[in-house]
Amino acid sequence: xxxYKVLFYIFITIIMCKTTFSEDNIFNNDxxxxxxxxxxxxxxALKFTGFENYNxxxxxxxxxxxxxxxxxxxxxxxxxxxxxxxxxxxxxxKDIYLKPEEQIGKNNYNSRDFEIFIDSxxxxxxxxxxxxxxxxxxxxxxxxxKIANEQMNLFQEKYLGIPKVYPKINFLSALKAVKNNVELxxxxxxxxxxxxxxxxxxxxxxxxxxxxxxxxxxxITHKRYVVDADNGIEIHSVNWPSPTxxxxxxxxxxxxx
Numbered sequence: 632x633x634x635y636k637v638l639f640y641i642f643i644t645i646i647m648c649k650t651t652f653s654e655d656n657i658f659n660n661d662x663x664x665x666x667x668x669x670x671x672x673x674x675x676a677l678k679f680t681g682f683e684n685y686n687x688x689x690x691x692x693x694x695x696x697x698x699x700x701x702x703x704x705x706x707x708x709x710x711x712x713x714x715x716x717x718x719x720x721x722x723x724x725k726d727i728y729l730k731p732e733e734q735i736g737k738n739n740y741n742s743r744d745f746e747i748f749i750d751s752x753x754x755x756x757x758x759x760x761x762x763x764x765x766x767x768x769x770x771x772x773x774x775x776x777k778i779a780n781e782q783m784n785l786f787q788e789k790y791l792g793i794p795k796v797y798p799k800i801n802f803l804s805a806l807k808a809v810k811n812n813v814e815l816x817x818x819x820x821x822x823x824x825x826x827x828x829x830x831x832x833x834x835x836x837x838x839x840x841x842x843x844x845x846x847x848x849x850x851i852t853h854k855r856y857v858v859d860a861d862n863g864i865e866i867h868s869v870n871w872p873s874p875t876x877x878x879x880x881x882x883x884x885x886x887x888x
Contacts, residue, residue: 663754663795669697672720676747679756679823681801685728696723702748702757707822708783708872709790711776714757722747727761729806729813743819755793759802759821773820773842779872786871791825794835798823798860805837805858808865817843826857828866835860 666672673693677683697720704715726742748757783789798805802821806813813819819841826836839856853873857866 663797666720666749666751666754669694669720672697672749672751673722675749675754675756676720676722676724678797679749679801680745680747680759681803682724682727682745684803685731688724693722693724696725697721699751702750704758706773706776706779707758707790708776708779710793710824714793717757718751719757720749720751722749729803743814753795755795756823757793761819761821762817774872782872786869787829789827790822790838791827791833794823794825794860796835798835798837800837800860800863802837804863805860806839808858808863809839809841809856810868811841811844811854813841815845816841823860826866828857834866836866 666675670690673688673690677688682688700719700721702714702717702719704711707714724745724747727745728742743761745759745761747759749755750757819839821840822838824836824838825833826838827833837856837858837860839858840853841856842853844852844854854868854870855872856868858864859866
């Protein structure tokens with residue numbers, strides 16, 4: 632009888648240790664875990680972004696801006712079907728600065744609002760969006776994944792999946808590779824994905840797509856940066872995928888509105 636009691640206590644100890652690891656040490660290892668609370672959703676979002684480096688984050692207030700919702704996606708190249716419909720934590724951050732206080736100019740720098748979507752079942756980073764609150768996002772259209780796939784296939788680019796380990800560098804570190812003035816961007820869409828191009832080995836990468844940047848000489852107002860999530864080096868920056876004239880006509884888009 633004593634033998635069975637010993638086995639029982641060993642079993643209970645193992646369960647308690649496992650629970651403690653999942654809840655308390657979730658942020659001390661490289662792999663994701665399911666997220667069952669707003670607290671852990673916020674901690675995960677901040678670990679991915681690094682926003683607490685330059686901002687005073689009021690966690691109690693942020694909890695009120697953190698909700699469970701359904702992720703809607705029809706635009707992520709190659710991955711939209713895999714991502715669409717997932718149950719996610721949506722973390723909404725207001726007035727976030729992307730630079731240290733001493734680098735913030737009086738006239739050419741504004742704080743930005745962000746929405747971060749973290750998979751509640753896996754802890755994976757699905758997307759982050761940042762937008763100018765004064766603009767209509769319809770004016771900066773993202774194209775359906777089918778069209779994006781076709782364009783990226785021409786250049787042998789692919790998104791292969793969503794990483795199951797944390798990036799070695801966070802979003803703010805990856806942002807240093809972006810040469811455009813992010814402060815002037817109307818809409819920024821950020822992904823963390825497994826990326827491949829041509830015959831090169833696949834890598835974990837930050838995708839930083841800027842919409843509504845100052846128009847260049849050929850009328851392009853967006854740019855997509857691919858940044859190695861291990862070292863922060865820019866892989867390339869390109870103007871595709873880009874809305875086609877046919878798609879813009881179909882949705883009734885008019886840049887003069």
